[in-house]
Amino acid sequence: MRRRIGVATAVLALALLSACATVQPWERGTLAKPVMSVDDPPQEKTQKLRTYKAKEGGAAATGVGGGGCGCN
Numbered sequence: 487m488r489r490r491i492g493v494a495t496a497v498l499a500l501a502l503l504s505a506c507a508t509v510q511p512w513e514r515g516t517l518a519k520p521v522m523s524v525d526d527p528p529q530e531k532t533q534k535l536r537t538y539k540a541k542e543g544g545a546a547a548t549g550v551g552g553g554g555c556g557c558n
Contacts (some may be wrong), residue, residue, distance in 0.1 A: 509517065516522070526534065 511513075520527075
């Protein structure tokens, strides 16, 4: 039983360490670009929310009622 736990711990540690990466100074500028952002741009967030409201039809989680074609 102890051997299995030890092997499982070693495999987990190796899996976690394999995700680490060294970023060189000249690569940091590329990773800092807005395109690399996880969040959507504000315009895209607004459009997605409007589409969601139109498709929801009822009172959505945002508290907006209504529905239809989305031409509010």
